[in-house]
Amino acid sequence: xxxALEIQGLxxxxxxxxxxxxxxxxxxxxxxFGLVGANGAGKTTMMSICAGLLRxxxxxxxxxxxxAFDPLRHAGRVSILPQDARLxxxxxxxxxxxxxxxxxxxxxxxxxxxxxxxxxxxxxxxxARDVVNSLSHGMLRRLxxxxxxxxxxxxxxxDEPMSGxxxxxxxxxxxxxxxxxxxxxxxxxxxxxTELEALCDRVAFIDHGRLVxxxxxxxxxxxxxxxxxxxxxxxxxxxxLCAAVPGAEWSVAEGGGELIALLDVENGGIAEVNAQVLxxxxxAGVAVEEVRRGSALEEEFLQATAAR
Amino acid sequence: MAGGRHxxxxxxxxxxxxxxESLRTRRALLLLILFCGGTVAGTWAFTAFLRTVEAQxxxxxxxxxxxxxxxxxxxxxxxxFRRVMINMxxxxxxxxxxxxxxxxxxxxxxxxxxxxxxxxxxxxxxxxLAEEIWSGSVRFVVCRTTRLAWVCGKFLGQAVLLLVAxxxxxxxxxxxxxxxxxxxxxxAVLRDLLLLAPKAWVYGLxxxxxxxxxxxxxxxxxxxxxxxxxALLGVTAAYHTARHFAGGGWRRIFDAVQLVLPNHHYxxxxxxxxxxxxxAAVFLLALGLAYLVLGxxxxxxxxx
Numbered sequence: 020x021x022x023a024l025e026i027q028g029l030x031x032x033x034x035x036x037x038x039x040x041x042x043x044x045x046x047x048x049x050x051x052f053g054l055v056g057a058n059g060a061g062k063t064t065m066m067s068i069c070a071g072l073l074r075x076x077x078x079x080x081x082x083x084x085x086x087a088f089d090p091l092r093h094a095g096r097v098s099i100l101p102q103d104a105r106l107x108x109x110x111x112x113x114x115x116x117x118x119x120x121x122x123x124x125x126x127x128x129x130x131x132x133x134x135x136x137x138x139x140x141x142x143x144x145x146x147a148r149d150v151v152n153s154l155s156h157g158m159l160r161r162l163x164x165x166x167x168x169x170x171x172x173x174x175x176x177x178d179e180p181m182s183g184x185x186x187x188x189x190x191x192x193x194x195x196x197x198x199x200x201x202x203x204x205x206x207x208x209x210x211x212x213t214e215l216e217a218l219c220d221r222v223a224f225i226d227h228g229r230l231v232x233x234x235x236x237x238x239x240x241x242x243x244x245x246x247x248x249x250x251x252x253x254x255x256x257x258x259x260l261c262a263a264v265p266g267a268e269w270s271v272a273e274g275g276g277e278l279i280a281l282l283d284v285e286n287g288g289i290a291e292v293n294a295q296v297l298x299x300x301x302x303a304g305v306a307v308e309e310v311r312r313g314s315a316l317e318e319e320f321l322q323a324t325a326a327r
Numbered sequence: 328m329a330g331g332r333h334x335x336x337x338x339x340x341x342x343x344x345x346x347x348e349s350l351r352t353r354r355a356l357l358l359l360i361l362f363c364g365g366t367v368a369g370t371w372a373f374t375a376f377l378r379t380v381e382a383q384x385x386x387x388x389x390x391x392x393x394x395x396x397x398x399x400x401x402x403x404x405x406x407x408f409r410r411v412m413i414n415m416x417x418x419x420x421x422x423x424x425x426x427x428x429x430x431x432x433x434x435x436x437x438x439x440x441x442x443x444x445x446x447x448x449x450x451x452x453x454x455x456l457a458e459e460i461w462s463g464s465v466r467f468v469v470c471r472t473t474r475l476a477w478v479c480g481k482f483l484g485q486a487v488l489l490l491v492a493x494x495x496x497x498x499x500x501x502x503x504x505x506x507x508x509x510x511x512x513x514x515a516v517l518r519d520l521l522l523l524a525p526k527a528w529v530y531g532l533x534x535x536x537x538x539x540x541x542x543x544x545x546x547x548x549x550x551x552x553x554x555x556x557x558a559l560l561g562v563t564a565a566y567h568t569a570r571h572f573a574g575g576g577w578r579r580i581f582d583a584v585q586l587v588l589p590n591h592h593y594x595x596x597x598x599x600x601x602x603x604x605x606x607a608a609v610f611l612l613a614l615g616l617a618y619l620v621l622g623x624x625x626x627x628x629x630x631x
Contacts, residue, residue, distance in 0.1 A: 070470045073630045091333065094471045104463030109351040110344075121340050122471040124333070150351075166467060 021084065023048040023174045023204035024069065029078030030228075031064050038064040040228035042078070046221070048173075049201045053219035053236070054208040055320050061228040062208040063102050066176040069206075070099035083173060095123035095170040100163050102178040106151050113138065113147040116166060125170045137165040140195060142188065156183045164192065177207045181214055193218055212316045216240070222316065226324040236316070245318045246289055248278040248300070249309040256303045263295045278305075281318060334479075337472040341480020342487065345455075349488055358451050358492050362443070366496035367503050369439045370432065374507035377431065416594065425598045430512060432504045433519025437597055439500075440493055440527035445534040445559055445589075447492075452485045453538040453555025454548030456626075461546055465631055474631075478623050482539050489535065490528045497524040526596050529608045533589035534559065536615030540622025544629075566590035589614055 024046040031039040039061045046052045054062045067073040069080055071088035080087045082097050106115065116134040125133060138144045141161035146154060154162065160183045167175050180196075181189050196205060196218060209215050215222060216236065223233040232239070252275035260269050266283040278300075282292055289312060300307055349355035412423035426434060456478070459465040468477050497520040505511050538555035545551040566588040573581035585591040592614075595607035 067466075067630075070466075072466050072469065074628060088470075090469065090471065090473045097470070099466070099470050101463060101466045104466040106467065107348065107459075107462075107464045109348060114347075118340065118344050119467060119471060122337055122468065163467075 021048050022046060022081075023050075023083055024206065025079075025081040026065070026069075027079045029065065029068065029080065030076045031061075031068060031073060032076055038228055039068075039075070039078075042225065042228060043230050044223055044233065046204060046206055048204050050204055050221050051196065051200045051219045052204070052206045053215035053222040054206060054225060055212060055215060055222055055316065056208070056225035057324070058210075060225045062225055063178055064228075065225070066099060066178050066206065066208065067101070070097065070101075070176055072099070072101065095125065096172050097174045097176075098123075098167045098169070098172040099176040100167040100178055100180055102182075104163075106159060106163060106166075108150075108152040110151050111147075112143065112149055112151060112154070112162060115151060115162075116169060119166050120169050123170050133169065137168055140168070141165045142191065157185055157188060160184055161188065161192075172203065174204045175206070177205060179209055180207060181209055181211060189214070212320065216316045224320050224323050231323045232319075239319050240315050244282045244289060244315050245312070246280045246282060246292065247311045248280070248296075248307055249311070250276065250278055250300070251306040251308065252276055253305045254303070255305055256299060259299050259303075260296060263299055264292055267292070334473065334476050337476035338479045338483060341468070341472070341477055342483035345481055345484025346487060349484070354451060355488055355491075358447060358488060359495060361447055361451075362440075362492040362496040363499040365443050365447075366436070366439060366500045369443075370435065370500045370503040371507065373432070373435045374504060377508065419594075422594055422598065425600060425603075426594075428599045429519050429523075430516050432500065432508070432516050433523060436497065436500045436520055437523035437527065440496060440524065441530050441593060441597070444489070444493070444527050444531040448485075448489065448531050448534045449538050449555040449559045450552070452489075452535055453542055454551040455485065456481055456539060456542035457545040457551035458548040460631060461548055463631075469631060474626055475623065478539070478543065478619070478626060482535065482619060485535055485539070486528075486532055489531050490525075493524045493528050493531070497521070522599065523597075526604065526608070529611050530589065530593065530596055533592075533611040533615040533618070534562075536618035537562065537589075540618040543622035543626040562588050563590055586610075587614065587617075 022045045024044065026042055026044040029039050029042040029044075030037070038059070042061060042065060044065070054065070056062045064073060068075045069082065069088060071090065071093075082088055082093060085092055088097060110118070113131075113134050116137060117130050120130045120133065121127070135144065135147070138147050141164055143154075143158060143161055143165070146158065151159070151162070160180070164177070164180050167177060180192065184192065193214065196207075199205065200220065207215065207219065219236055221234065222236050222239060224231040255269075255271050255275075255278055257269050257271070260280075261267070264280070264282070268281040270279050270281075271277070272279060280292070280296070282289070293310060297307060297310075346355070349358075409420075409423060409427065412427060413420050416422040416426065429437065456465075459468075465477065501513070501517055501520055504516055505513060537558055538551075541554045541558055542551040545554060566585060567590075569581040569584040569588070570591075572578055573585065589611055592607040592611050595603040596611065598604050598607075
């Protein structure tokens, strides 16, 4: 599959702070690609450079096989949801989408229909004639998401798209993004790793402006599964657990209220592991209040970046 | 060619959005109120002054009260008033003669709008681009069109707004004159206003280019506004300094400095004859664009 985005040796500094330090990345066309990184890892800087908002100090960006961002070439085909940008406060919702659509060359006769579809998509149809200023934070975010999909762009950068959305809208957006997989290439950055886990088919870990790891999500998740047991504080028979589930790593969180298991793929499914673990805990008099599957992506990310 | 077509389309789209935004935010209304209010107040004061002068002339010369208005014309064409005008025109008799071809109200309107215009431009337009850079709303635009189209569109929108404000203030001045001056030469005044309003616009464009350029270099609208006003003061101070020190030999450099300052072209632009006014207008437009290009050179390289 041809890459929709190729980045080589990308570097960018803000004064003495090095935001990107020779970042390499390849995003296959049609993928839902997650960017994982701590605050200041360089995700937003990378996206902003790709969309032509920032000038790189060094390196090469190739969008859709046509070189670096050029509005004359990429307008309407590459779009971005910037992280902290505010939409013009006094514009009306539908009129603003029409303005952006006209700028990127969406045919005038198709503009109202496309705007209406997008507003319906983000559940803002009833606010089409309202002034942007009157929208809540979550609504503004949804409108900002909608503008990124104007004109069916081939490559879309979404910087923290779920930020400020209520759970219902998060679920709705997740379903809508999934439905676009394969048709469009969507690069998403988020701190909510469970969201990326549920959404993306590929992920990249970025740390201190460098690529740490890039793989299919299924390959990354193959190695570890994290299970968390909420327990009433009591002595936990860790040796017995290690013997029952070989290869798993066990730890008790500070305070003793949580038992964490990091399971290897060889341990089988979580249901099989629980069939062995829960009887041991109950026999030892450990009251189990909740069993929760944790974010394996988070665990992988923490492991991958711990050495740096 | 296609790129040029796209550029023009995008410039017009951004300009249209800028005008719509100005109407929505009532910035346009504020600008019109300032321009028209300033013109009406100024014209009112000017006509009151004319009335007083006329009344005093009529009384001093023992004329029949019916010749009111004729007295002003007589004063306007008197040698005493010519000497006053020559002094005001920097001891340039030729220029004074040329300016006296305008009607009193026309000349006053020209002086008022050319004096007021740059200030209103500095106050209302300085922060426009910086505001969008600061809020980040420009990021939704520059991934859809070129930075050049965005800048030109913003400039064009502001320029159209300025022209409308000047034409409406001309209308306000004409109506004030019509109401206040007994022997009001409506057609002659209208001709002068229609000639001087576009000239004031061209003069204002040079300053609009300057403040827009500064706005491109700032991230904060507050700083951009302060810089706009400071630039206006700086340009005026630089002009008077250069004019003071201009002379022969190495001091010719001050003549060159004056050329790139809009104030230097003020009187040439005011003249009713096109042989002076047209080159001045072209020079001022070029100056405005040159400032804009300098600002754009910074914007094209900067992070947004």
